[in-house]
Amino acid sequence: MIYSIDVRIEVLVRDTEVTDRVDDAVRNVFPDAEPVHEDGRLVAEAHTLDAFSDVLHEQEILDTARRVFLRNSDDEGFSFSLKKQAAFEGIVNFAVGESDELGEIDVDVRVREPDVESFVDYVAPETDEGRPVDPVREYGDRVEPDEGDY
Incomplete structure (x- = not known):
């Protein structure tokens, strides 16, 4: 699939936090992002969610x-x-409901190509009993086979 997206990542850096640790939290789940410190927050842009999608697959949280x-x-x-805090450990944990004590990483994804639903299907495909419905998923130049293909 060919896609064109813009990802904006923003995270507030509290006075009690070490900026480098917040930077690490962003890079752990968005390794293609280049965070820049701006007025008490880190802001980063990326144009892919492939590595993030890999983590979703590894953690088996595609449905969520x-x-x-x-x-x-x-x-x-x-x-x-x-x-x-979870991102600092390289773990994707969606923030829902009340704001977390340590804060959150806010992500906004703008999709130009294809449409939004098709891109969501690519990043977090539908599953059947926790496994992607389509057993082969393309990641750029490489293909990840279904477990039974080994």
Whole structure:
């Protein structure tokens, strides 16, 4: 699939936090992002969610991710928030409900190509009993086969 997206990542850096640790939290789940410190927050842009999608697959949280993305979507894209502390450990934990004590990483994804729903299908495909319905998923130049293909 060829896609064109813009991802904006923003996270508040509290006075009690070390900026480098917040930077690490962002890079742990969005390794293609280049955070820049701006007025008490880190702001980053990216143009892929492939590594993030890999983590969703590894953690087996595709259904949760799909629900969050679709619930927070419109015709131009979708948004979501992640718990900062979990991201520091390289774990995706969606922030829902009340704000986390340590803060959140806010992510806004604008989709130009294809449409939003098709891109959500790519990042967090539908599953059957926790496994992606389509057993082969393309990641750029590489293909990840279904477990039974080994």
